[in-house]
Amino acid sequence: MTLARWVLAWFAPPEWRESMLGDLTEERARRRQSGRYAGVWWLLGATIWTTGRLRWAASRGLGGSKNGGGWRQDWMLAFRAWRRQPALTAMLLLTLTLGIGANTAVFSIANWMMFRPVPGVTAPESLATIRLAAHDGGFFTISVPELQGLSALPGFSAITAHADVSLNVSRDDGQATRVEAHAVTAGYFDVLGQTMTLGRAFTAAEDNEEDIGQAQRVIISHRYWSTYFDRDPQVLGRTLRINETPFTIIGVAAAGFRGPSRSGAIDLWVPLGSHQVTLPAYPAKLASSSAGLFFSAYGRVVPGTTLALIDEQAEAWRAGLLNMNPSLGKLKRATFVARPGIDVPSWESERLTQTFGLLIAVVAFVLLLACANVGNLLLARAHERQAEVATRMALGASRGRVIRQWLLEGIALCVCGGAGALLVTLALGRVLDGVVITPSLPALTQVGLDWRVFMFALATSFVACAGGAFLPAVVGSRVDLVASLKQSGRGQTPAGRRIRRALAIVQVASSVVLLAGSFLLLRSMTERYAVPLGYDTDQVLAFSIEPGLRHKDDARQRRLYASLVDQLRTVPGVTAAGLAWVEPFRRIGGGASLRAEGQLKEDNISADSNMVSAGFFAALGVRILDGREFADAESFRSEEPGAGVLIVNESLARQLFGTVNAAGRRVTMEYPEGRVRTIVGVVADLRTRNLDEPVSPTAYEPFGQTFLSGWGTMHVRLTGSIESSMPAIRAAVAEVDPGLPIYDVETLRQALDRHLAESRLVTIVTAAFAIVATALSMIGLYGVLALGVTERQREFSIRAALGAAPTGVARLVMREALSLTLAGTAAGLLAFVWLSRYAESRLFGVTALDPVALFTTLGCVVLAGVFVSLPPALRAARSTSTL
Amino acid sequence: MCQMSSFSEKGLLGELEQLVLLAVMNQSGEGYAVSIRDEIEERTQIALGRGSIYVTLDRLDRKGYVSSVMGEPTSERGGKAKRCFKLTLAAAESAVARMRQAKPVRGVR
Incomplete structure (x- = not known):
């Protein structure tokens, strides 16, 4: 449909555009009724054919051909020339389709990732993102009161924000699954200018955290609706259990909308008012709390307002807040900055730009090569046609006319090549539908043609034509008339x-x-x-759990973690199991600051930190250089004063003590303030962040020692295959807690693959x-x-x-x-x-x-x-x- | 091709154009591409190609025999308006004139 519309918009005479699309729509419905084929291809074919005939007839004027300087004749000659040499034509077309197609295909994916409009967002040009940018780089979180302050800025007509959340969701029947969601303020869908597929958007009543009952409303994505509710129009009013709490479905978002950024993969939206259920880690009263959320905030800019003006307004507001309350450290070290559109973090766009820059460069070479190939074949052909050229010239054709005709032949060829490339891209889009390139991006859907891709293909075809057909036309038409006519010119010029x-x-x-x-x-x-990573990857399976969403009670969570580990160890084929806070290559992690006991605060060493249970290092097959791993008795227990333990990696041991033999020594932690802990073991350096930088010094503490995380990643060492062990592992988890979803299941090898x-x-x-x-x-x-x-x-x-x-x-x-x-x-x-x-x-x-x-x-x-x-x-x- | 140009220079209509013109006339200003095609098929059992209808309407428009207005958008057409054609006064007049001229030739009474 879209494609047909583009064809019409580009080629149909303006007075026909709308009515013709209507006519075709009508006819299509009729064809459907009578059971004849009425798919995309029919529509596209009918559109191209009809516009083509109209244009063709119009170019001939009211009367017949006026033979405008022989253009038509030249076109006919061009087509006839190609028909005469089907093998050569096929070869040329193949080369051109390959050259142009490679470019168009890569561009279509780049377009999908970087340029296409986000479905469900209208007029993105009048949206602006506002961030609290730290003076030393990076961004600060924004609290709810701050968000309200920002929405009062005169430069915005409305402002909204979303926070990323992962929710445990179970439908009426099925098991709990993990779903990516946005907790949003009431104005979210309005600010984005979205028309809902079904139902309604959130209202202010649902933003009220005082009335959680009102806030238990959820909006589902079109994809979720199609996948799990079979596009049931009666879906409104049904319930989803989110983090063990019933939420009523009140709407279905616009088709294709997966969050306001192109790389969004959101399936559910819940109102911010439900944060006690959906964001349990935050304070119970957010509306009055200074706690910052990982909000992305954006708003509609009042027409005529510049971003610089908004910056000024926000700055004035920040200064006012600081005057009233000078202790607001965060505001002292940061400035509000407005950016156009729904701004993606620069690191994300830079990576994409770089990747596609490289790929476009690669396919540009393919195009160059295709041009050279075409040029070569055309030159050879020009050489064969010397007699023909000589005859035409002898009959009075000018060299310009010959060049013109050959260029037309080239153009015809390149246009066909371009059309072939578009078909290739269209087919590629079909093939790529649903393919996941990297888990950090949503699955590719409807990658294909829009006007950008179309223009790109057109431009590329012209480049191909200029590169491939121009030279042969100019050089090949230079003919020694006499020699050629005498049929003795055997050689090339x-x-x-x-x-x-x-x-x-x-x-x-x-x-x-x-x-x-x-x-x-x-x-x-x-x-x-x-x-060398310092651990095994192939036989280690990792999966994440978040019991914190089900059980508020710390003691219950601790018991659950401990019995999970115990239960998993009994599964046949599992040789070791342990829980860790962060899995390798997750791009997140904690930090610690510590010093050898007795040293000064100034000697603090910054280190990465992770929380692991007994069995973690065994599961990963990590070499223990000194001392031992954590014992079961040390895991999932809060610290008794003076009895805190720690494991450090080789780098940290060397930095602290200059030796790896550090077991038994004691360190002072910066956080919790001044606590002294005993090192029970030293492990080899584990590469868990990236491959190119040296391994950071890292401190491991028993899971739950300082605080109990509501989520973690289980690491299980297998002797057999994942497929054979997975059912038993799921059963083991279900035995401990049947409602606990497990997610992000992968081997560490897959984690590394994902990283790369x-x-x-x-x-x-x-x-x-x-x-x-x-x-x-x-x-x-x-x-x-x-x-x-x-x-x-x-x-x-x-x-x-x-x-x-x-x-x-x-x-x-x-x-x-x-x-x-x-x-x-x-x-x-x-x-x-x-x-x-x-x-x-x-x-x-x-x-x-x-x-x-x-x-x-x-x-x-x-x-x-x-x-x-x-x-x-x-x-x-x-x-x-x-x- | 050369014939055609002399044809239209004299303001004459081809058979296809006549058919379409009659259908336009018969639908008294409500006719658009799809309905005109249907009408012709119904009355003459000639199924014209979609392209021919558009091209002919376009030509009649440019020759000044028909004029068009955009109708109301309807939902069964995906919210797109119809382009409705009606006869121009000039066409009606010339048609009448031509019919008169034609009578003796055809010998119709």
């Missing part, structure tokens, strides 16, 4: 031959750039996976394109050589007659192949050296000029070059006997 060689070199060079790049990325990838997902994606895509590019360039090289052999047959025969051996003739061809390959490789490597600086941030463990990668590239390309030169060389050798 020297200019043509030079250009064909140059194009072959360009092809080899671009494939060298891509090959070298992908070898470097591959090397980086293996280097990344080869980094983006790099892997880039590597795979680059490698795939590099292979295709190399194949294409070798076909191009083969074409040049083969044509050369055909042309030089007479020369070879003469050489043979003068006594040259067949091997000598073959060597001539091989030498040409090698010289072209080497020239291309040299050019490619030079280009690569110049370009590699842009890829350096993507590399790991290798330098941009890694000799292994560069020599492998050289070897591959030369081998391939020799390989494709063999058939022409043999043919040349054989041809010597046919004088």
Whole structure:
């Protein structure tokens, strides 16, 4: 539908646009009724056909053809010319579709992730995000009273905010699952300008934390509605149990809406007033509390207001607050900053820009290569058509006319290639529907065509045309009239031959750039996976639980954690089990500050911290360098004064005491204030944050010693496969607490994969394109050589007659192949050296000029070059006997 | 092609144009692409292509025989308006004039 609309908007005469879409809609409904096909393809086909006929008829005017300077004739000639050579046309179209299609496909994904409008958000240009930006970078959380203060700023007509929450949700029947949600202020859907699919948005009554009964309302996403309620229109009024509390469904959000940012994967919205249930970790009275939430706040900007003005207003308001209450430390160290639109954190957009920048660069080379290939084929064709050109010129056609016709042929070709590329992209969108690239992004849905992709494809097609068809048209039309007419002009013009060689070199060079790049990325990838982590990944299963949402009572939670660990250890195939607060590669974690007992406060060392239970290090297979792991008796217990224990990693032990033999020594913690704890063990450094920085000093304390976290990640060491053990593990959890959902189930290997997902994606895509590019360039090289052999047959025969051996003739061809390959490789490597600086941030463990990668590239390309030169060389050798 | 140009220079209509014009006339200002096509099919059992209807209406419009207004959007059309055609006065006049001219030729009484 959207696509048909774009076709109409672009091509249909304006007076027809709306009515024609209406007519087609009407006709489509009729076709449906009569059971005939009325899918997207029919609509698209009918639209294109009808607009095409209208335009075609209009271009002919009221009367018939006026033969406007022969344009029509040239078009007809162009199409006829292509029909005459179906094999060549197919080859050219394939190359162009590949070149343009690769670009369009990558762009369509980039468009989906970075440029497409967010469904359900109207007029995003008049939205602005407001953040409390710390003076030293980063952002502060915002409290509810602060949010109310911001909404009073005259620059905003309305303001809203959401906080990310994960909820345990069970429907009428099923088991509890984990669902990503937003706790939102009442104005959320109004500020976004959203029309609900069903029901209504939240109202102020539901924002009232005093009346939690009123606030137990939930809005579900269109996806959730389709998946779990089968698009039942009666869904309103039904109940979802959220964190053990019944919530009434009052609305279904707009189709496609998964939160206000493109990378949103939200399925439920609950009013902020329900925070006692949905955000249990926060104080019971948020409306009057200074506790900050991880709010994202944004509002509608009053027309005519600039962001700078809003900044000023917010600044004045902040200054006023500070005057009244100078002890507000947070406001002292931060400023409110308004950003246009729904602002994504810069680190997120930067990563995406970088990734797609690289991928677009990769496919640009594929396009360059496709252009060179097309140029080469067209030049060869121009050479074959010399007689035709000569005849036309002899009959009075100007060279301009010939060039024009050939350019038209090129344009026709590129437009077809572009159309093919759009089809490829459309098909790709279908294939990618529902594919998850990285778990941090929602599954790809409806990646496909919109006007941006369409324009991109159009622009790319024109680039392809200019790059591929222009040169052959200009050079190929230069014909020696007399010689050609006498049918004696066997050879190419020297200019043509030079250009064909140059194009072959360009092809080899671009494939060298891509090959070298992908070898470097591959090397980086293996280097990344080869980094010693300090623990096993393949046999360790991790899954998360959050009993804190079910049981408010600390003692009950402690018992639950302990019996869970015990129960899991009895599962057959499980050799060790332990709970940790944070799983490796989760991009979150705690911090600690501590010093060796007796030292001064100034000597405090900052360290990462994690809370783990007995069995955690055993489950991960971590080497214990000194002392022991935590005992069961130490886990899930709050600290008795003076009896606190700690395990440190090697780096921290060395920093504290200069040795790994630190068991038995004591340290003073900064938090809880001045508490002294005994180190019971030293473990090897575990790489859990990233692969490129040195492991931070890390302190591990028993789970629940300082405070009891309401959530954690269980780590289980398996002897068998996950599939065989998983049912027993689920049963074990259900035995302890049947209503406890487990989520984020993955092996630590998968956690590492997730951490590297983006790099892997880039590597795979680059490698795939590099292979295709190399194949294409070798076909191009083969074409040049083969044509050369055909042309030089007479020369070879003469050489043979003068006594040259067949091997000598073959060597001539091989030498040409090698010289072209080497020239291309040299050019490619030079280009690569110049370009590699842009890829350096993507590399790991290798330098941009890694000799292994560069020599492998050289070897591959030369081998391939020799390989494709063999058939022409043999043919040349054989041809010597046919004088 | 050359024939066609002389055809329209003299203000003559092709058969297709006549058919469409008659259908437009018959629907007295309510006719739009879909209904016109239906009418022609009903009366003549000729199923015209969708494109032909549009092209012909377009031509008649530019020749000044018909004019169009946008109708009310309706829901069964996905909220899109119809483009309704009616005969222009000039067309009606010239049609009448031509009918008179035509009579003796066809020998109709």
